[in-house]
Amino acid sequence: xxxxxxxxxxxxxxxxxxxxxxxxxxxxxxxxxxxxxxxxxxxxxxxxxxxxxxxxxxxxxxxxxxxxxxxxxxxxxxxxxxxxxxxxxxxxxxxxxxxxxxxxxxxxxxxxxxxxxxxxxxxxxxxxxxxxxxxxxxxxxxxxxxxxxxxxxxxxxxxxxxxxxxxxxxxxxxxxxxxxxxxxxxxxxxxxxxxxxxxxxxxxxxxxxxxxxxxxxxxxxxxxxxxxxxxxxxxxxxx
Numbered sequence: 001x002x003x004x005x006x007x008x009x010x011x012x013x014x015x016x017x018x019x020x021x022x023x024x025x026x027x028x029x030x031x032x033x034x035x036x037x038x039x040x041x042x043x044x045x046x047x048x049x050x051x052x053x054x055x056x057x058x059x060x061x062x063x064x065x066x067x068x069x070x071x072x073x074x075x076x077x078x079x080x081x082x083x084x085x086x087x088x089x090x091x092x093x094x095x096x097x098x099x100x101x102x103x104x105x106x107x108x109x110x111x112x113x114x115x116x117x118x119x120x121x122x123x124x125x126x127x128x129x130x131x132x133x134x135x136x137x138x139x140x141x142x143x144x145x146x147x148x149x150x151x152x153x154x155x156x157x158x159x160x161x162x163x164x165x166x167x168x169x170x171x172x173x174x175x176x177x178x179x180x181x182x183x184x185x186x187x188x189x190x191x192x193x194x195x196x197x198x199x200x201x202x203x204x205x206x207x208x209x210x211x212x213x214x215x216x217x218x219x220x221x222x223x224x225x226x227x228x229x230x231x232x233x234x235x236x237x238x239x
């Protein structure tokens with residue numbers, strides 16, 4: 001057969017450059033998509049880390065806020081304590097007097113005074129003073145039991161005790177009997193101990209209960225000397 005002219009019955013040649021361009025163009029979106037994609041697992045990790053940081057920051061803030069609150073609360077308590085101590089009532093015995101004299105009833109007066117800056121309130125039937133005799137070799141009486149016995153029967157009705165206000169418990173040491181000439185030498189015997197003791201219970205304006213106890217050894221000539229461990233006061237802090 002005769003040769004066919006050039007260009008006839010031949011497939012057109014493909015443009016290699018265009019093909020390559022098309023391949024590059026078609027590959028570009030896939031490559032870009034792969035680079036910008038974040039997996040769900042990585043997203044969860046980032047979220048957890050962020051949440052953990054928020055929890056940590058919140059915990060740190062809460063800790064320091066709590067510490068600040070504690071400090072402020074302590075300062076308030078200290079200020080309230082100072083105010084309470086400065087302004088509260090202070091009631092205790094301030095004087096004891098009484099002398100055994102022939103032909104007269106032997107009486108002893110225990111004077112109490114509020115040395116605080118605010119009034120005190122005393123309820124009847126809770127405070128009392130006692131006069132007891134004992135031999136020097138005998139044990140001391142049960143202080144609180146004796147005071148309770150005395151308080152149960154007293155008719156002391158003192159109410160409000162203002163600042164610098166005073167009142168007295170009066171004791172009838174000779175039970176309304178006048179002292180005879182030979183009575184004074186008897187109670188002057190050094191083996192005989194005459195005790196004056198008692199307890200005062202009161203409330204301050206802050207509603208806090210307080211108490212004070214005292215005990216003295218009495219001598220017929222009117223001398224009184226503190227005796228034993230029953231000289232004390234409370235340390236109540238009601239705030």
